[in-house]
Amino acid sequence: MASAVGERRMMGYQFKKGLVSVVTPVYNGASYLPQMLDSVLKQTYGQIEMILVDDGSEDDTVKVAEDYCCKFATRGYEYHIIRAEHQNASAALNRGLPYVTGEYLIWPDGDDVLEPESVKRRVSFLQENPAYQCVRTLSYYFHAEDGTAAEREEQSGDLEKEDLFWDMLEGRTFVCCGCYMLRSERFFEIYSNRHIPEYDVGQNFQMLLPFLFFHKCPTIQQKLYGVCCRKGSHSRRALSREEEERKYQLYEMMVDEITQICGITDEKGKKRIQYWKIRRRYQLARKYGDGKRILQERFALYRCGGWDRFNQSVRDLFRRMCEKLQNRFK
Secondary structure, three states, rough: HHHHHHHHHHHOOOEEEEEEEEEEOOOOOOOOOHHHHHHHOOOOOOOOEEEEEEEEOOOOHHHHHHHHHHHHHOOOHHHEEEOOOOOHHHHHHHHHHHHOOEEEEOOOOOOOOEOOOHHHHHHHHHHHHOOOOEEEEEEEEEEOOOEEEEEOOOOOOOOOOOOOHHHHHOOOOOOHHHEEEEEHHHHHOOOOOOOOOOOOOOOEEEEEHHOOOOOOOOOOEEEEEEEEEEEOOOOOOOOOHHHHHHHHHHHHHHHHHHHHHHHOOOHHHHHHHHHHHHHHHHHHHHHHOOHHHHHHHHHHHOOOOOHHHHHHHHHHHHHHHHHHHHHHHO
Protein backbone atom coordinates (compact mmCIF):
# COMPACT_ATOMS: atom_id res chain seq x y z
CA MET A 1 0.00 0.00 0.00
CA ALA A 2 2.83 2.40 0.89
CA SER A 3 4.46 1.78 -2.50
CA ALA A 4 1.20 2.62 -4.25
CA VAL A 5 1.01 5.90 -2.36
CA GLY A 6 4.61 6.70 -3.24
CA GLU A 7 3.88 5.95 -6.88
CA ARG A 8 0.93 8.36 -6.83
CA ARG A 9 3.11 11.08 -5.32
CA MET A 10 5.89 10.56 -7.87
CA MET A 11 3.42 10.69 -10.74
CA GLY A 12 1.96 14.02 -9.56
CA TYR A 13 -1.36 12.45 -8.60
CA GLN A 14 -4.43 14.38 -9.72
CA PHE A 15 -7.51 14.18 -7.54
CA LYS A 16 -10.86 13.74 -9.30
CA LYS A 17 -12.40 17.15 -9.69
CA GLY A 18 -15.62 17.60 -7.75
CA LEU A 19 -15.47 14.16 -6.10
CA VAL A 20 -15.92 13.97 -2.32
CA SER A 21 -14.12 11.15 -0.49
CA VAL A 22 -15.91 10.01 2.67
CA VAL A 23 -13.60 7.97 4.94
CA THR A 24 -15.32 6.36 7.93
CA PRO A 25 -13.72 4.01 10.45
CA VAL A 26 -16.11 1.70 12.30
CA TYR A 27 -15.73 -0.87 15.07
CA ASN A 28 -18.55 -3.19 16.15
CA GLY A 29 -21.05 -0.90 14.50
CA ALA A 30 -23.61 -3.35 13.12
CA SER A 31 -26.43 -1.79 15.14
CA TYR A 32 -25.79 1.83 14.17
CA LEU A 33 -23.82 1.85 10.90
CA PRO A 34 -26.97 1.81 8.69
CA GLN A 35 -27.98 5.31 9.80
CA MET A 36 -24.62 6.71 8.65
CA LEU A 37 -24.65 4.88 5.32
CA ASP A 38 -28.28 5.85 4.72
CA SER A 39 -27.40 9.50 5.38
CA VAL A 40 -24.62 9.31 2.77
CA LEU A 41 -27.00 7.79 0.23
CA LYS A 42 -29.48 10.63 0.87
CA GLN A 43 -26.97 13.35 -0.03
CA THR A 44 -28.14 15.82 -2.67
CA TYR A 45 -24.60 15.96 -4.05
CA GLY A 46 -23.89 13.55 -6.90
CA GLN A 47 -20.13 12.84 -6.73
CA ILE A 48 -19.17 10.78 -3.70
CA GLU A 49 -16.90 7.82 -2.94
CA MET A 50 -17.54 6.02 0.34
CA ILE A 51 -14.47 4.42 1.95
CA LEU A 52 -15.54 2.36 4.95
CA VAL A 53 -12.79 0.88 7.12
CA ASP A 54 -13.74 -1.94 9.46
CA ASP A 55 -11.39 -1.82 12.46
CA GLY A 56 -11.47 -5.56 13.17
CA SER A 57 -15.11 -5.72 14.28
CA GLU A 58 -16.29 -8.80 16.16
CA ASP A 59 -19.98 -8.41 15.27
CA ASP A 60 -21.80 -8.29 11.91
CA THR A 61 -20.41 -4.89 10.86
CA VAL A 62 -18.87 -6.23 7.65
CA LYS A 63 -22.03 -8.09 6.68
CA VAL A 64 -24.10 -4.94 7.27
CA ALA A 65 -21.63 -2.96 5.16
CA GLU A 66 -21.72 -5.51 2.33
CA ASP A 67 -25.52 -5.36 2.26
CA TYR A 68 -25.15 -1.76 1.05
CA CYS A 69 -23.08 -2.54 -2.06
CA CYS A 70 -26.10 -2.60 -4.38
CA LYS A 71 -27.56 0.54 -2.82
CA PHE A 72 -24.38 2.52 -3.45
CA ALA A 73 -24.10 1.17 -6.99
CA THR A 74 -27.71 2.17 -7.68
CA ARG A 75 -27.04 5.66 -6.30
CA GLY A 76 -23.98 5.96 -8.54
CA TYR A 77 -21.55 6.34 -5.65
CA GLU A 78 -18.25 4.45 -5.43
CA TYR A 79 -18.09 2.17 -2.41
CA HIS A 80 -15.05 0.53 -0.82
CA ILE A 81 -15.02 -1.74 2.23
CA ILE A 82 -11.58 -2.20 3.78
CA ARG A 83 -10.97 -4.76 6.50
CA ALA A 84 -8.22 -4.30 9.07
CA GLU A 85 -7.06 -5.83 12.33
CA HIS A 86 -8.43 -4.05 15.39
CA GLN A 87 -6.23 -1.18 16.55
CA ASN A 88 -7.82 2.24 16.92
CA ALA A 89 -9.61 4.94 14.92
CA SER A 90 -6.46 6.70 13.71
CA ALA A 91 -4.99 3.41 12.45
CA ALA A 92 -8.28 2.65 10.69
CA LEU A 93 -8.24 6.08 9.04
CA ASN A 94 -4.72 5.35 7.83
CA ARG A 95 -5.98 2.21 6.13
CA GLY A 96 -8.53 4.31 4.26
CA LEU A 97 -6.51 7.41 3.33
CA PRO A 98 -4.53 5.72 0.49
CA TYR A 99 -7.85 5.07 -1.29
CA VAL A 100 -8.84 8.75 -1.36
CA THR A 101 -9.19 10.02 -4.93
CA GLY A 102 -11.61 12.91 -4.39
CA GLU A 103 -10.89 16.62 -4.58
CA TYR A 104 -12.52 16.99 -1.16
CA LEU A 105 -12.21 14.93 2.02
CA ILE A 106 -14.55 14.33 4.97
CA TRP A 107 -14.37 11.65 7.69
CA PRO A 108 -17.63 11.29 9.65
CA ASP A 109 -17.93 8.84 12.52
CA GLY A 110 -19.73 5.57 11.90
CA ASP A 111 -22.63 6.33 14.24
CA ASP A 112 -23.30 9.93 13.20
CA VAL A 113 -25.40 11.31 10.33
CA LEU A 114 -25.01 13.84 7.54
CA GLU A 115 -27.95 16.07 6.75
CA PRO A 116 -28.98 15.75 3.05
CA GLU A 117 -27.44 19.13 2.10
CA SER A 118 -24.30 18.66 4.20
CA VAL A 119 -21.88 17.70 1.44
CA LYS A 120 -23.38 19.95 -1.24
CA ARG A 121 -23.29 23.08 0.92
CA ARG A 122 -19.64 22.61 1.78
CA VAL A 123 -18.56 21.78 -1.77
CA SER A 124 -20.45 24.79 -3.10
CA PHE A 125 -18.71 27.06 -0.59
CA LEU A 126 -15.24 25.82 -1.53
CA GLN A 127 -16.01 26.06 -5.25
CA GLU A 128 -17.25 29.61 -4.81
CA ASN A 129 -14.35 30.57 -2.52
CA PRO A 130 -11.19 29.02 -4.01
CA ALA A 131 -8.91 30.94 -1.62
CA TYR A 132 -10.13 28.74 1.25
CA GLN A 133 -8.74 25.24 1.69
CA CYS A 134 -11.38 24.02 4.16
CA VAL A 135 -14.77 24.84 5.59
CA ARG A 136 -16.92 23.58 8.44
CA THR A 137 -20.58 23.54 9.46
CA LEU A 138 -22.29 23.32 12.83
CA SER A 139 -23.60 20.16 14.45
CA TYR A 140 -26.44 18.99 16.64
CA TYR A 141 -26.52 16.14 19.16
CA PHE A 142 -29.12 13.39 19.52
CA HIS A 143 -29.68 10.36 21.75
CA ALA A 144 -29.16 6.99 20.06
CA GLU A 145 -32.06 5.41 21.93
CA ASP A 146 -34.91 7.63 20.70
CA GLY A 147 -33.41 10.33 18.47
CA THR A 148 -34.32 13.13 20.88
CA ALA A 149 -32.07 16.16 21.22
CA ALA A 150 -29.03 15.79 23.48
CA GLU A 151 -26.98 18.44 25.20
CA ARG A 152 -24.12 19.88 23.16
CA GLU A 153 -20.72 18.58 24.31
CA GLU A 154 -18.36 21.12 22.74
CA GLN A 155 -18.15 24.90 22.65
CA SER A 156 -18.95 26.65 19.39
CA GLY A 157 -16.60 29.54 20.04
CA ASP A 158 -16.39 32.64 17.86
CA LEU A 159 -18.05 31.51 14.62
CA GLU A 160 -16.66 34.47 12.70
CA LYS A 161 -13.09 33.53 13.52
CA GLU A 162 -11.09 31.64 10.88
CA ASP A 163 -7.72 31.07 12.60
CA LEU A 164 -8.73 28.05 14.65
CA PHE A 165 -5.56 26.16 15.58
CA TRP A 166 -5.16 27.47 19.13
CA ASP A 167 -8.90 27.68 19.73
CA MET A 168 -9.24 24.01 18.88
CA LEU A 169 -6.24 22.87 20.88
CA GLU A 170 -7.29 24.88 23.91
CA GLY A 171 -10.92 23.79 23.75
CA ARG A 172 -12.60 27.03 22.69
CA THR A 173 -14.13 25.58 19.54
CA PHE A 174 -15.35 22.19 18.35
CA VAL A 175 -13.35 19.26 16.99
CA CYS A 176 -16.47 17.45 15.69
CA CYS A 177 -14.99 15.50 12.76
CA GLY A 178 -17.95 15.29 10.39
CA CYS A 179 -18.38 19.06 10.34
CA TYR A 180 -15.14 19.69 8.45
CA MET A 181 -14.34 19.41 4.75
CA LEU A 182 -10.75 19.73 3.50
CA ARG A 183 -9.23 20.00 0.06
CA SER A 184 -7.47 16.65 -0.35
CA GLU A 185 -4.47 18.03 -2.20
CA ARG A 186 -3.64 20.42 0.64
CA PHE A 187 -4.19 17.72 3.26
CA PHE A 188 -1.79 15.34 1.54
CA GLU A 189 0.80 18.09 1.24
CA ILE A 190 0.96 17.85 5.04
CA TYR A 191 0.76 14.05 5.13
CA SER A 192 2.47 13.16 1.86
CA ASN A 193 2.73 9.50 2.88
CA ARG A 194 -1.04 9.42 3.55
CA HIS A 195 -0.43 8.44 7.15
CA ILE A 196 -1.44 10.41 10.23
CA PRO A 197 0.17 9.81 13.65
CA GLU A 198 -1.43 6.77 15.30
CA TYR A 199 -2.51 6.91 18.93
CA ASP A 200 -5.27 5.33 20.98
CA VAL A 201 -6.65 8.84 21.43
CA GLY A 202 -7.49 11.72 19.25
CA GLN A 203 -7.71 10.95 15.57
CA ASN A 204 -9.40 14.29 14.84
CA PHE A 205 -6.56 16.30 16.38
CA GLN A 206 -4.16 14.55 13.99
CA MET A 207 -6.43 15.22 11.03
CA LEU A 208 -7.32 18.82 11.85
CA LEU A 209 -4.70 20.61 13.92
CA PRO A 210 -1.86 20.64 11.36
CA PHE A 211 -4.32 21.66 8.63
CA LEU A 212 -5.73 24.49 10.74
CA PHE A 213 -2.23 25.66 11.62
CA PHE A 214 -1.55 26.34 7.94
CA HIS A 215 -5.03 27.23 6.66
CA LYS A 216 -7.98 29.40 7.68
CA CYS A 217 -11.34 27.71 8.19
CA PRO A 218 -14.63 29.64 7.86
CA THR A 219 -17.91 28.35 9.27
CA ILE A 220 -21.20 27.77 7.48
CA GLN A 221 -23.57 28.53 10.33
CA GLN A 222 -26.02 25.72 9.74
CA LYS A 223 -26.41 22.46 11.67
CA LEU A 224 -25.64 19.95 8.92
CA TYR A 225 -24.11 17.13 10.95
CA GLY A 226 -25.73 15.02 13.65
CA VAL A 227 -23.67 13.57 16.51
CA CYS A 228 -25.06 10.39 18.03
CA CYS A 229 -24.73 10.08 21.82
CA ARG A 230 -24.52 6.40 22.74
CA LYS A 231 -24.17 5.18 26.31
CA GLY A 232 -21.05 3.09 26.70
CA SER A 233 -19.44 4.26 23.47
CA HIS A 234 -15.65 4.40 23.39
CA SER A 235 -15.53 8.18 23.82
CA ARG A 236 -18.12 8.26 26.62
CA ARG A 237 -17.32 5.27 28.82
CA ALA A 238 -16.14 5.94 32.37
CA LEU A 239 -12.38 5.67 32.84
CA SER A 240 -10.39 4.65 35.88
CA ARG A 241 -7.83 7.10 37.21
CA GLU A 242 -5.03 5.03 35.69
CA GLU A 243 -6.77 4.98 32.31
CA GLU A 244 -7.41 8.70 32.41
CA GLU A 245 -3.81 9.51 33.31
CA ARG A 246 -2.62 7.30 30.44
CA LYS A 247 -5.03 9.08 28.11
CA TYR A 248 -3.62 12.46 29.12
CA GLN A 249 -0.06 11.20 28.52
CA LEU A 250 -0.98 9.99 25.05
CA TYR A 251 -2.54 13.35 24.22
CA GLU A 252 0.67 15.10 25.27
CA MET A 253 2.75 12.76 23.11
CA MET A 254 0.40 13.31 20.19
CA VAL A 255 0.48 17.10 20.53
CA ASP A 256 4.29 17.01 20.69
CA GLU A 257 4.28 15.18 17.35
CA ILE A 258 1.76 17.63 15.90
CA THR A 259 3.98 20.50 17.10
CA GLN A 260 6.83 19.03 15.06
CA ILE A 261 4.60 18.58 12.00
CA CYS A 262 3.53 22.22 12.23
CA GLY A 263 7.09 23.43 12.82
CA ILE A 264 6.27 25.35 16.01
CA THR A 265 9.71 26.41 17.20
CA ASP A 266 9.16 29.97 18.45
CA GLU A 267 9.32 30.49 22.21
CA LYS A 268 5.81 31.90 22.46
CA GLY A 269 4.31 28.91 20.66
CA LYS A 270 6.33 26.38 22.66
CA LYS A 271 5.37 28.05 25.94
CA ARG A 272 1.72 27.98 24.93
CA ILE A 273 1.93 24.24 24.23
CA GLN A 274 3.58 23.72 27.61
CA TYR A 275 0.88 25.75 29.32
CA TRP A 276 -1.77 23.55 27.64
CA LYS A 277 -0.12 20.45 29.09
CA ILE A 278 0.30 21.82 32.60
CA ARG A 279 -3.26 23.16 32.78
CA ARG A 280 -4.65 19.72 31.87
CA ARG A 281 -2.41 18.04 34.46
CA TYR A 282 -3.56 20.54 37.08
CA GLN A 283 -7.22 19.88 36.27
CA LEU A 284 -6.66 16.12 36.51
CA ALA A 285 -4.94 16.51 39.88
CA ARG A 286 -7.87 18.60 41.10
CA LYS A 287 -10.33 15.98 39.91
CA TYR A 288 -8.69 13.26 42.01
CA GLY A 289 -7.77 15.49 44.96
CA ASP A 290 -4.05 14.84 44.58
CA GLY A 291 -2.68 17.61 46.81
CA LYS A 292 0.99 17.06 45.96
CA ARG A 293 0.33 17.13 42.21
CA ILE A 294 -1.89 20.20 42.60
CA LEU A 295 0.98 22.13 44.22
CA GLN A 296 3.47 20.87 41.62
CA GLU A 297 1.31 21.92 38.70
CA ARG A 298 0.47 25.29 40.30
CA PHE A 299 4.17 25.99 40.56
CA ALA A 300 4.69 24.83 36.98
CA LEU A 301 1.90 27.15 35.82
CA TYR A 302 3.55 30.03 37.65
CA ARG A 303 6.95 29.26 36.12
CA CYS A 304 5.58 29.24 32.57
CA GLY A 305 3.74 32.51 33.18
CA GLY A 306 0.35 30.91 32.85
CA TRP A 307 -1.21 31.27 36.30
CA ASP A 308 -2.99 34.55 35.56
CA ARG A 309 -4.22 33.16 32.25
CA PHE A 310 -5.40 30.00 34.02
CA ASN A 311 -7.35 32.03 36.58
CA GLN A 312 -8.97 33.95 33.74
CA SER A 313 -9.94 30.71 32.00
CA VAL A 314 -11.58 29.51 35.25
CA ARG A 315 -13.50 32.77 35.52
CA ASP A 316 -14.60 32.45 31.87
CA LEU A 317 -15.76 28.87 32.51
CA PHE A 318 -17.78 29.97 35.55
CA ARG A 319 -19.37 32.78 33.53
CA ARG A 320 -20.39 30.37 30.75
CA MET A 321 -21.89 27.98 33.31
CA CYS A 322 -23.96 30.81 34.79
CA GLU A 323 -25.14 31.89 31.34
CA LYS A 324 -26.16 28.30 30.53
CA LEU A 325 -28.16 28.05 33.77
CA GLN A 326 -29.86 31.39 33.09
CA ASN A 327 -30.84 30.29 29.57
CA ARG A 328 -32.16 26.98 30.89
CA PHE A 329 -34.56 28.69 33.30
CA LYS A 330 -35.79 31.39 30.89
